[in-house]
Amino acid sequence: xxxxxxxxxxxxxxxxxxxxxxxxxxxxxxxxxxxxxxxxxxxxxxxxxxxxxxxxxxxxxxxxxxxxxxxxxxxxxxxxxxxxxxxxxxxxxxxxxxxxxxxxxxxxxxxxxxxxxxxxxxxxxxxxxxxxx
Numbered sequence: 001x002x003x004x005x006x007x008x009x010x011x012x013x014x015x016x017x018x019x020x021x022x023x024x025x026x027x028x029x030x031x032x033x034x035x036x037x038x039x040x041x042x043x044x045x046x047x048x049x050x051x052x053x054x055x056x057x058x059x060x061x062x063x064x065x066x067x068x069x070x071x072x073x074x075x076x077x078x079x080x081x082x083x084x085x086x087x088x089x090x091x092x093x094x095x096x097x098x099x100x101x102x103x104x105x106x107x108x109x110x111x112x113x114x115x116x117x118x119x120x121x122x123x124x125x126x127x128x129x130x131x132x133x
Contacts, residue, residue, distance in 0.1 A: 002128070003088070005035040005074075007060050007081075007095040011115045012036060017094070020121060021066050027130065036063060036071040037084055037093060041070075042075035082107040092127050094120060 006012040006021065024032050044055045052066070063073055076084050082103040085093065090110040095101055097114075104112035113123045125132050 001031050001033045002129070003033045003035060003090045004124075005037045005090055005093045005110075007093070007097070007100070007115070008036050008038040008040070008062070010096040012062060012096055013058065017115065018062060018066065020124070024128075024130075025067065030128070030130075032128065033072070034066065034068055035074060036068060037074045037076065037081055039076050039078050039081065041077050043077075085110040089126070092124060095126060 005025075006017065012021065021034055024034065025029065028115050038059065040056070040059070059073070060070070063070070070074055074084060080103050081095070081100050082094070085104055086107040088108075088110065092111045092113055093101075093104055094115050095104075096116050098116075101112035101114045104110055111123075111127055113120050113127075117123075122132050
């Protein structure tokens with residue numbers, strides 16, 4: 001099974017990224033396992049309600065729509081994500097934060113791809129050996 005992951009806020013929360021994730025699940029014989037790795041605190045009491053007034057409701061809603069089980073949702077509790085990936089075997093992680101991408105690429109085997117770059121789909125497909133159209 002090949003593991004990939006998406007940041008949630010300002011990445012997988014967007015419909016265009018969700019459509020890409022759905023397209024990966026529809027490719028036969030790819031054995032792709034999708035995870036969500038978010039900087040959010042797992043414990044909602046750590047949040048300021050102004051920041052995320054609905055807590056994790058939208059995150060869990062999107063995960064359910066994409067058939068991502070709860071055990072594939074990982075909260076880093078606002079520690080740098082490279083510490084999550086350091087001993088994991090993920091092909092890539094898609095994130096909108098330049099700093100997180102830099103640390104993941106510098107300190108882990110996981111390839112971090114910045115979702116703010118226009119060629120992110122191309123890079124994701126390339127690492128998965130999926131032909132780009």
